[in-house]
Amino acid sequence: MQKSEVIEHFGTVTATAKALGISHVAVSKWAEKIPKGRAYQIEVLTGGKLKAEQTQTAQGIA
Template sequence: MLKSTVLKYYGTGAAVARALKISSAAVTQWPEVIPEKQAYRLQILTKRVLKVNPSLYDKSPAGR
C-alpha cells in the first residue's frame, strides 16, 4: 500500500495516525510503501476501500 494513496484517502497524516492509534510522527516516517502490518490494518479499517498489494511486500529473491 502506498503512503500517497493512504494520505489521499484520509486527507492528512494526523487523520491516518488517529485511525491507526499511532503517533503522527510514525506516519511521517513511513516510506512510500507503508509497513505491511499497517497496510493490513488500514484495509480492515476502510472495509477494503484501501487494499494491500501483496507484491509490494514480496520478500522472495527476484527471478524466482
C-alpha cells in the same frame, strides 16, 4: 499500498495517525510503501477501499 494514497484517503497525516492509533511522527517516518502489517490494518479500517499488496516469495504467495 502507497503512503500517499493512504493520506489522501484519510485527508491528513494527523487524521491517518488518529485512525490507526499511532503518532503523526510514525506516519511521517513511513517510506512510500506502507509496512505490511499497517497495510493490512488499513485495509480492514477502510473496509477494503485500500488494499494491502500481496507479495510473491520463493515459497509462493505471502
